[in-house]
Structure formats: C-alpha cells, structure tokens
Amino acid sequence: MRVIGIIAEFNPFHNGHSELIKKAREAVGDPRAVTMSVMSGPFVQRGLPSILPKELRAASALKCGIDVVLEIPFTFACAPSERFARGGIELLYRTGVVTDIAFGVDCKDPKILPELADVSPDDNVLKECLSSGMSFPAARSNAVISALGDISDEKRELVKDALRRPNSILALDYIREIRAMKAGFKIHMIKREGGSSATAIRSDIYGMGSPLSAAALADKLTGSIPDRALAEYLSGIGKDFHMADLDRYARDIISETYRDTDLSGSAYMSDGLDGHIRNTLKAVKATDFASVSAALNTKHFTMPRIYRGITSALLGQRATYVEEEKHVQYIRVLGFTREGRYCLKIMGKCARLPVIHNCSDALELFSSSDRLKKQFELDIAANDLQADYLGTERGLQWKIPPVMVTK
Template sequence: MKIIGIIAEYNPFHNGHLYHLQEAQKRTAAADGVICILSGNFLQRGEPALLNKWARAKMALQNGIDLVFELPTLYATHSAYWFARGGIETLTQTGIVTHLAFGVETKKPAVLKEIAAFLAKEAPSYQHRLKNLLQKGLSFPQARIQALPRELLLQNSQTLHSPNNILALNYLQVIYEQKLTLKPVMIERQGSAYMEQNLEKGRYPSAAAIRNYLIQNSTQFLTALQELKEYLPLETINILEDEYKLGQTPVYLELLSPQIMTLLRRTSASELQQIIDISEGLENRIVKTALGCNNLEEFLHALKTKRYTYTRLQRFLIHLLLNYTKEQAVHLKNGPPYLRLLGYTPKGQKLLKEIKKKSTLPLITKGAHIYKYLHNNPTTQCFWKMDVKATNLYTLLYHQQLNRKGNLDYLQEPVFYPGQV
C-alpha cells in the first residue's frame, strides 16, 4: 500500500496547493490515497486561520485529499521544527503513510538532504557555533544557518533562507533523527514565493497574497472573491462564499488587537516568563512597550529586532492568548496522543479501517470519544484542552455573533465529502 502524507495549513486552499497535490500523486505512481495533517484554528506564523479548521478540511477533501486529521495546536503554533515533528509523528502514527510530499524552492533538493542529515547529528562544534550566534543577537533561523560548516553554507546561503526550504529542512531532519522509512517527495514550488504579498497574473499565488486581498477588501468580500477566480479552485471559492454568508470569515490577527493588548497590559513580567518563546529579559521589554502602544500593529513594530522577528513575536502573542506555557510544551516530546479526524471521503473511510488495525493511538471522530482517554493521562489532557481552548477563542472572532458559541470540538461532526454526484 502506498499512502501519501501532506502537512498543511491550506489558508486557504489555492491552485498552487492543487498543483502540489496532483504532482505528488503523479510522482507516487499507483498511490492508494492521500492523508493530510491540517493545522487547527491558529497557525505557525502566529495568526488565526482565515476560516475554521472544518471549512479548510472541506476544501482539502473537495480538491482530492482522502482523509484529514488535525495537527494539535501545541505543534501547529510552535517553531518550524516542532510543527514539522508534530506533523510527521501524526502521519507515522496512522501506521499506513509511506511517503511525505512537501514543497521546496530549489532545483537542488539533494543539498537539503545533506544539510538535514548534518543537523540531525547535532555535532558539539555546531551547537557551540549556534549558541555564540544566538548570543550575538541573531534570530534562531538565521543562527541555525550561519552555524553550518563553511562548505555547506558557501553555495547554499540564499537557498536556506526561503521559508519553504526551512520547513523542508525540518521535515528531513525529523525523518533522519527518528530513522523513519517515510520517503520524501520534494516538489519544486511554482509561482510566487511563500510569503509574497502581491498577486501576479498567470502565476500560482501565495496564500498570504490571497488572504491580504480578501482582508483588505473585506467590505466587498464577495466581489473580491470573484476577482480571485484565476487563483482559486471553484470548490475553495464556494466554501469561502458560504463561510462569509455565515459570518465566519474573514478572520485575521488584527481582530484580536483589543483582547491581546488587554492581556499585555494586565500580565506581569513574571507571568510572561511562563509563556513559551519568552527569554533573555524580553518580558520586561514587552511590559514597557505595551504601555506605549495603541494597538497590536504598533506593538509589533516597536518590539521587532534582528533577533525577534515579526513571526516569532506574533507566535508569542498567540501563545499569550492561549496561555501556552513552557510547562505545557514539555508534553511535545511525548508525541501526539490521539488522531483527531476532521474530514473524510468514501476512500478515506476505507483508509480509516486500516488505521484502526495498525495505529496504537485512539481515533477521535467525536469530541465525546476523548473522555475515556483523559483519566490519568496528563499529555492527552494538555493536548485536548489546548485544542478546545483554541476553537473556543477562535469562534469569538466570527462577524456573526450568533455563531460565537463555544465547545464546537464536542458538537461538530467530521466533514464527509461523498465526491462528485
């Protein structure tokens, strides 16, 4: 059996994602199915998703994915390494995934394999260089690259700064660290770069450019959506339209400005120290800066440095909102404690039967199923409570107040897509 695994956010699912999926299927001849591990309602770059996890799961299913499981929030909002590790460990725990398909921005994927193999060894000399560079004020992603041996860095510096390649490196590193049999399927990214903010005619866009266009034109959302027809599958357009009419999209970081500014001003430096991503006295700068800023945008601009990038700071803000502490992060090393089903097709239903035979993790198809696994299991409790909390806070950002009720993780059924009728 050949099963392709994809780790994604699909925020939203666009034509570039469709190309990636179809190319993965071509490269993995006679694949028996595709399983996606999808981020929940808050994402790795420190922002809420444009639309909720069930709507994005529906996009994935209607465009060719067979099964969608949730990437737990503890992984989905963490660094690139933990995002990659959480996604891969969730895929491998299904017991049936054989290939991992992911995008790269290089014509020399072998170089990424070589560097990832080096990183997986964690040589003491490398760790020493990394520590020195961090002490000089470089951000972790920058220091991680600059600490590489000269022969690896010399011709590959530009390649290693691309967000897609950074994530690809982490996928490969986890595969090497854990000595997995998972086969990498590296697909060169087509069209715009990962975080390109502008839409270009005739090219696959970045999800960021699509989001920006919809958010900037949110008062004319349906008109803006029709103007994006060239970049989005029809299924994505229809789902976005439905979610907009329900008052459940667009959701974006600025909507959280009052809540987060409130938290920043009422949380003490000692309390901030408990949140992951906070170190080296950053908590004192945060307390001081929050008092001198009117909103989230001003706060991020004032706090950003060479070491603390916008992405890292945004992640901190989401972690503050979720009260994601260093104590909770300890559970990451235990691996995902369950497989949370978000959606499936008829083919996916058959794959679920195989997973039930081969996986050692509980399969959660309804929220109520989790209760029997919570007793005396602190890791499961920690993961599940965070996923529920994330959804409960996310729905408060809906434009339609009648849809802001909590506990959707217990009430919402997995999405079933029967295919074309």
C-alpha cells in the same frame, strides 16, 4: 495501498496545493493513491489565528484532491519549525498507514536538503553571530556553513539559499524527524513553481474588510484558488462567517501586557521577549494589528516567535509544558472523502494512537491519560479563542462532526 502524507495549513487552500497533490501522485506513480493531510487547526505555525475556520479549510482540501484531513494538536501546530515538523511527522507515522510523504521545497537545489539535514550548526558560531546582533536566520546560516567546513563558493550560496527559504527549512525538519523516528516513508520533494502564495492571498482577503462580500471575494481570488475551493468559501459566506479579526487579537495582546501575570513563564517568552512586549506596548500608542505588529518588530525576535509567545500566554501554555510534552497524544479526524473513509477503516486497525472523530470520543479517554486530557483541553481552549476572533459561538467543537465530502 499507497498513502501519501502531506503536512499543510491550507490557510487558505490555493493552486499551489493542488499542484503539490497532483505531482505527489505522479511521483508515486499511482493516480489513485490516497492523500492524507495533517493540518494546523485554529492557530497556524506562525502563531496567528487561521484566517478561516478549520472545518472550511478541511472541506476545501477534500474538494480539491485530499482524501483524509487530520488535525495537528495546537501545541505542535503553533510552534517553531522543529516542533511543528515533529508533530506533523509523528501524526502521520502513528496512523500506521502512510507509505510516502510529499512536501514542497522552494530552494534552488532540493538535492542539497538531505545532506543539510545531517548537519548540526556550529554552536560557537551561532552564539557569536547572535551576540553581534545578527538575526537568528542569518546566524543559523553562518553556523551551518561553518559546520560544513571547506566547501566551494557555489555550494555556500546554495546552502544560504536553502536556509533563508521557509519551506526548505521546514523540509529539513521533516527529513530530520522522519530519520529520528525511523518512519520509513519514501520522501518526495516537490519543487514549488510560481503562483500566488498563501500570504499574498490572505493579504488580498483582509484587504476586502469584514464581513466578506461573496462577489468581491470571487472577483479577487478567481485564478489563485481552485474553483471548488472558492465555491466552498463562497458557500461559507452564505452562512455568515467572518474571517479572523486580527485587530481583536491585537487588543487581546494589549490587554495581556497590562495584566498582573507572569508572561516570562509562557512558552516561547524566554530571552527577554516578555519584557520587549510589555515595554514596547506600554510606550507606544498601538490600537490595531498593523500598529501592534509594527511596534513589536525587532531584529532580536522573529515575528512568528513573538506571535507564538503571545498566543501561548493568552491560552496559558507554559514553557514547562512545551518542554515536557514531546509527543502527539491522539489522532483527530477533521474530514474525509469516500476513498478516505476506507483508509480510515484500515487506520482504525493500524493506528498507534487513539483516534478521535468527535470531541465526545476524547472524554472517554481522559481517565486513562492525563497527558492526552491536557493536550486535548488546550486544543479546545484554542478553538474557543479563535471563535472569538471569527465572531462565532464558543463550544462549537462539541457539536461539529468530521466533514464528509463525496466527490
């Protein structure tokens, strides 16, 4: 059985995801290959709450070609590229069933990525560039080019192109982690084509206000999102769900800056980020997400780094915990199809981590592993915090079983 691993966020699911799934099956030469996605949960890699509940995102993926959806634990999902990749790749590897991995790349020449994955940036050049005021992405690009030595102008431009594209940077980290773990996956790099990005779609959705109108959503998103995914979202609107309220998230940020807490010990708050956040928000009048983000924007820190630091502070995730916790502790099942159920049965015999279908399953594991307990409790806290932004009840994780979709 061929099982294709896909790391994604489906925030939300769109036509580009459908194309990736289709081309991944074509690449392995098996139209019936099982697709297993590992997905961020309540907070995404950029540090923000996901726009829609993870159950709805998982259901839309299952309706549109994915067979199994697993959740990346919060501490790896809401993290820099390297840690996000480590969590996603390890999760796929520890299932014991994944044979292939497919991911989208958006650079001009994808063939350059396996070579770049072996290159360590020149630390001296990196430090010099950062100290001169250069942004981290630009400094990293210069440091990698320096480490490559004498290369042609054409190759230099290809390297620069790859290192300024988020999906290609993630692809580099996927390749590095696959090699480091000796996972043995067959790698399929799928060239991304045009079409609406998740960022553009989220912008369209937020532009409609909340609560969402089913008619307005259908009109705005038809053509950008597969019909079955759109139907799932429209069904969700019928159940009176709201999209994540980023203005409320911004108010939490402002409140946190006035609390007598040590932000500097929170994950990703090093290098003076805590002072930048406190000083900036106390000096300017910012009341909503747009104004808070505009105030905090600086060349010294990327916005995802700022959001990840803030979210970590809100959840009490300390820098020491992130340093110490290098591994995923469990496999959390979010949903599956009929074909996926068979794959899960095999995974139950092959997995090298405990498999959690319902939250109550985790309780039985707490006594045997403090690390699992802490990682899972952080997940629950993240889900409860996102519930505040979605306007839903806290604690729903204990009541919601995995989504099952019959195609």
